[in-house]
Amino acid sequence: MEPDKRQLYRLWKRVRAISPWYFLAAAALTGTVCVFALRANNLQMAKLRDAVYAADKNGFGVTEALQKLQIYVSAHMNTDLSAGPNSPYPPIQLQYTYDRAVQAAGDAASAANSHIYNDAQHYCEQTIPNGFSGSYRISCIQTYIDQHGVKLPTIPDGMYKFDFLSPTWSPDLAGWSLLATMLLLIVTALSFGLRWLLKRATK
Numbered sequence: 001m002e003p004d005k006r007q008l009y010r011l012w013k014r015v016r017a018i019s020p021w022y023f024l025a026a027a028a029l030t031g032t033v034c035v036f037a038l039r040a041n042n043l044q045m046a047k048l049r050d051a052v053y054a055a056d057k058n059g060f061g062v063t064e065a066l067q068k069l070q071i072y073v074s075a076h077m078n079t080d081l082s083a084g085p086n087s088p089y090p091p092i093q094l095q096y097t098y099d100r101a102v103q104a105a106g107d108a109a110s111a112a113n114s115h116i117y118n119d120a121q122h123y124c125e126q127t128i129p130n131g132f133s134g135s136y137r138i139s140c141i142q143t144y145i146d147q148h149g150v151k152l153p154t155i156p157d158g159m160y161k162f163d164f165l166s167p168t169w170s171p172d173l174a175g176w177s178l179l180a181t182m183l184l185l186i187v188t189a190l191s192f193g194l195r196w197l198l199k200r201a202t203k
Contacts, residue, residue, distance in 0.1 A: 020191035027184035030177045037174035038078040045079035048072055049092070056094045066092075066162065073164040077174050080166040090163040098160040105153050113145070120144035 048069040055065040069092075073079045081091045124140035169175050 020188050023184050023188040023191055027181050027188060030180040030184060034174055034177035034181055037172070037177055041076045041078045041172070041174055045069070045073060045076070045081070049081070052092065052094075056096045059096065059100060062094060062097055066094075070162075070164050073166050075167070075170055076172055077166055077168070077170045077178075080164075082163040082165050090161040092162040092164070094160040094162075098155070098157055101155050101160070105155060109151065109153070116145060116148050117141070119148070 048065070052062070052065045052069050055061045069081075073081055083090050120141040123144055128140055169178070
């Protein structure tokens with residue numbers, strides 16, 4: 001046997017001793033771990049999202065719950081909460097918080113306008129002291145309210161809608177097991193390829 005052939009044969013014996021099926025089995029194991037870890041990430045995201053909805057409905061701890069959800073989603077794979085290309089609405093909508101904000105703004109405007117109405121009466125009584133039952137003061141009062149009244153503010157609902165993007169890869173159990181699976185599959189393919197080449201070369 002030629003020297004080069006002998007060296008290739010010795011290399012072939014060493015490579016043959018390590019079965020690529022071991023790498024493939026390890027890849028299957030890490031892949032299974034990855035699937036369960038990705039599912040766990042998604043379930044934890046759903047739990048935190050439900051906490052946001054509960055806080056929104058109860059009106060307590062909304063900001064804290066939303067921050068926890070955002071931090072978790074931005075740091076873990078398979079937790080995406082972004083609107084898709086065909087979805088017109090972001091996935092997180094704080095409807096109850098928005099309704100409370102609109103109600104509070106309406107109550108504040110009503111209270112302010114009640115005060116302004118009293119001011120209008122006093123102003124018009126001084127401006128138009130005469131008039132049966134104040135009938136001549138009606139237009140004066142209306143004009144005063146139109147000029148000084150508080151209008152109901154428009155609250156953009158976009159301030160109460162959120163979407164969060166998850167990373168393509170994250171340094172958690174899901175991310176590391178995914179990386180290990182990919183590396184093991186590459187090693188498996190290289191191992192099969194090297195065995196095939198060495199087998200042909202030693203014939």
